[in-house]
Structures are given as C-alpha cells and as structure tokens.
Ligand code: AMP
C-alpha cells in the first residue's frame with residue numbers, strides 16, 4: 001500500500017466515522033498484473049475523476065485498492081441477512097471493501113467500493129476473490145439497468161488481476177470498482193439491531209436519514225419516516241424491475257439497499273418468453289425469488305427492516321408493530337402507482353387514463369403473452385407498429401388470434417401514441433445468450449463482443465442498423481437458462 005502525492009481522489013470516511021462498530025479496517029490484496037477490461041468514462045466524469053489518470057498505472061492501482069488516497073480508510077462492512085428466508089447473523093463484506101465516499105460533480109456522496117479485493121474477516125472460508133466473468137456480468141447488467149432508468153449501483157471499472165481464481169475450473173480473476181449512493185442494506189440494520197446496542201441502531205438510522213432522506217429528520221417521527229421512505233423507494237424499484245422483465249434472483253435482505261438502488265448482481269437475468277414463474281437461479285428451487293414473487297418478497301424484506309427498527313419506532317412492541325403495519329400502505333400504493341404509470345407509457349396511453357383501465361388492459365395482454373410464450377421485450381417494442389396501423393407482426397406472435405385481435409381493438413380505441421411507446425419500450429436488453437457470449441469471449445481475452453453488447457444496451461431505445469441480433473430472442477438451441485450463485 002502506498003500513497004502517491006499526485007492522487008486527487010478526495011475520499012471521505014463518513015460511514016466508518018459515524019459507525020465504527022459496523023466496519024473493520026482492512027486492505028485489499030495486492031495483485032500481480034492489472035489490466036483494464038471495462039471502464040465507464042461517463043461515470044468517471046460524473047464523479048469528477050480524471051479518466052486518463054484512472055487508465056494509467058496509478059489509476060489502475062487505485063481501482064483495485066492497491067493505491068489508497070491519503071486520508072482514506074478502506075473498511076469491510078458488517079451486516080446480517082435473511083438468505084432464502086433463513087437468518088444469518090454475520091455476513092458482511094467477505095470479498096469487498098468500502099474505500100470511502102466521494103462527493104460527485106453534483107455534490108452528492110457516492111460510495112467507492114471494491115468487489116473481489118481479497119478475503120476479509122467476514123470471508124467465512126471463501127477466497128475473497130472474484131472471476132472476470134461474474135464481475136463483467138455485474139458491469140453489463142448494471143449498465144443496462146442505468147440506461148433503462150432503473151436505480152442501480154454503478155460499475156466504474158473491471159480490472160483483471162493476473163491472479164487465477166479456483167471455481168469449478170481455474171478462471172482469470174478480476175476486481176469490480178462499484179459506485180453506489182451507499183451500501184446501507186436492510187441487513188445492516190438487522191446486524192445493528194441484533195447487537196442490542198440501541199445507540200448504535202439510532203446512529204445507523206440517523207446516518208441513513210442524513211445521507212438519503214434528510215426530509216425525514218424534519219418530521220414528527222423521523223424513524224417511521226425513514227421506514228416509509230425506504231418502503232416507497234423499494235416499491236418503485238421493484239415495480240420498475242417488473243416493467244422491464246428483470247429477475248434479481250437473490251433478494252436476500254443483505255441484497256436490499258436502503259437507498260432504493262438495485263444491488264448485488266449475481267444470478268439475475270432478463271425474462272424472455274413471458275411467464276410469471278420465471279426463475280433463473282439454480283439454487284432457487286422453490287421459486288422464492290421468481291419474477292412474479294418479487295413484490296411480495298420485497299414486502300417480506302421490509303417487514304424484516306421494520307422488525308430491526310422496532311426499538312426506535314415506539315417504546316412498546318405492540319405500538320411499534322401497529323405503526324409499521326400502517327406504513328405498509330405506502331409500499332402497496334407506491335408499487336401500484338409506479339407499475340400502472342409504467343404500463344400506461346409502455347402501452348402508449350394518455351396520462352389521463354385511469355389506473356384501473358390500464359391495469360386491466362395490461363393484465364389481459366399479459367395473460368395472452370403467457371399462453372403463447374411470447375417474448376416480453378419484443379412484444380412491447382413491436383406493438384408500436386400496431387399503434388401505427390400495422391398489427392401483422394404482433395398478431396404473428398400469438399396462437400390465440402381471436403384473443404389478440406379483440407385486445408388490439410380495445411387498446412387501439414384508446415388512441416395509443418406510437419412515439420411514446422418507442423421511448424418507453426427498450427429494443428435492446430442484455431439477453432442471456434448474448435451476455436454469455438460476451439463474457440466467455442472476454443474471459444478468453446477477446447473484447448469485441450462485450451464492446452458490441454455494451455454499445456447496444458447502453459442506448460436501449462434507439463434502433464440502429466447492424467444491431468438486429470441484439471433485439472432478437474435467444475435461438476431455440478440456447479435452451480432453458482440457468483444462473484449460478486458461485487460467483
Ligand atoms: P452475495 O451472494 O454476493 O450477495 O454474497 C453473500 C455473502 O457471501 C456476502 O457476505 C459476501 O461477502 C460473501 N461472499 C460471496 N463470495 C465470496 C467469496 N468468494 N469469498 C468470500 N466471501 C464471499
């Protein structure tokens with residue numbers, strides 16, 4: 001670890017300063033051979049970082065935690081979590097470090113965080129490392145989510161380390177440099193609450209309010225307002241996932257942020273043929289985190305958040321539970337609102353149209369999509385042709401022609417706006433077969449497919465010649481897609 005005099009990255013240590021009990025000072029492992037595999041220059045600009053410096057030798061060392069800016073204190077964060085329903089009291093950053101917080105060009109604080117930077121005291125026997133494929137996967141999917149307007153942690157860079165990682169086979173290793181509004185998780189509150197140290201829990205809640213919901217501090221009941229704020233941002237986040245066909249795959253409470261950003265891209269994937277039961281993760285045997293179950297699971301996680309906050313909500317448990325139960329109305333209302341607004345735009349309908357009409361139209365067409373196993377993304381994108389008067393392409397997707405004709409007639413009578421639809425329905429999403437193709441090529445040292453994929457998905461609404469295969473569903477021989485947690 002060394003400090004270069006010309007480093008201008010001004011990292012703060014707010015988290016560790018406020019909450020020393022929730023972090024362990026640690027340093028990243030040193031790696032033999034650093035190479036930049038992916039780099040988001042626009043994000044570097046947004047952060048006020050010098051892109052040319054980041055690409056150079058000192059910048060690469062900064063991106064993997066080898067060069068720590070003067071005054072910064074890297075820490076592994078402690079958190080607990082319910083994993084697939086079972087409570088694990090001590091998870092924490094087993095292979096990750098918070099380098100510190102950076103004030104971005106707009107003055108907002110952003111966490112600079114590393115994933116795959118070596119084992120920490122929370123590693124629980126894991127090697128603390130990450131392979132190139134999964135780190136590029138997080139890079140690609142988070143870039144797509146951002147371009148689709150979904151709140152997400154961002155990926156600044158993926159740097160290969162020159163150190164092989166043992167998984168089923170020996171794979172090249174990498175570090176992901178992640179940027180987030182914060183890394184406060186529901187599991188952070190569960191951990192603080194379980195210590196029984198009320199002062200710690202209060203400091204954590206105050207830190208979260210200060211960082212994300214300063215308005216809550218001005219209310220009569222700041223901690224209830226904190227809960228309601230998190231319920232609202234999570235409701236709208238999960239509604240957005242549903243609108244784009246995203247399946248997170250591992251919605252454990254340690255993977256749910258207080259900021260409302262999507263975090264920890266592991267076995268996630270985009271649904272192709274519409275089906276509510278879609279599951280990709282090989283370990284999700286019961287479909288706990290299936291596509292259609294995501295809103296219910298988000299609410300379940302928020303109930304765990306409420307439990308963790310109970311000592312701050314009221315002096316007695318019954319009163320606290322009653323307050324939290326009432327606050328759940330916020331979740332339902334915000335979810336319905338975001339989903340109906342999103343569907344209204346996807347269907348090209350006017351802002352005046354009531355939510356009940358939108359919901360019934362959407363539910364009916366989703367039932368038709370399910371029955372004919374129609375590709376979710378290309379259906380909505382292609383539907384703008386039907387709004388312009390040419391419904392043949394859309395009709396061709398369905399077995400039940402009478403059903404879709406009746407639905408199209410009902411919908412067209414409402415005067416859908418085709419241009420609004422093209423702005424609201426992406427043509428390019430990170431389709432699983434294309435992601436796999438890009439990651440395996442990059443793992444073998446061939447960057448071109450990754451660059452093409454990123455070009456498609458970072459501008460997802462603009463149809464461009466030469467990108468036809470990025471708009472098409474997987475070929476039949478790709479088979480059922482499975483993702484794995486051992487990343
Ligand atoms: P995740 O599934 O990425 O959300 O990780 C769940 C927990 O396992 C977190 O506490 C991680 O830090 C930890 N973890 C995952 N992979 C590793 C690894 N290779 N070495 C150490 N800890 C890990």
Ligand code: MG
Pocket residue numbers: 254255264
């Ligand atoms: Mg996690």
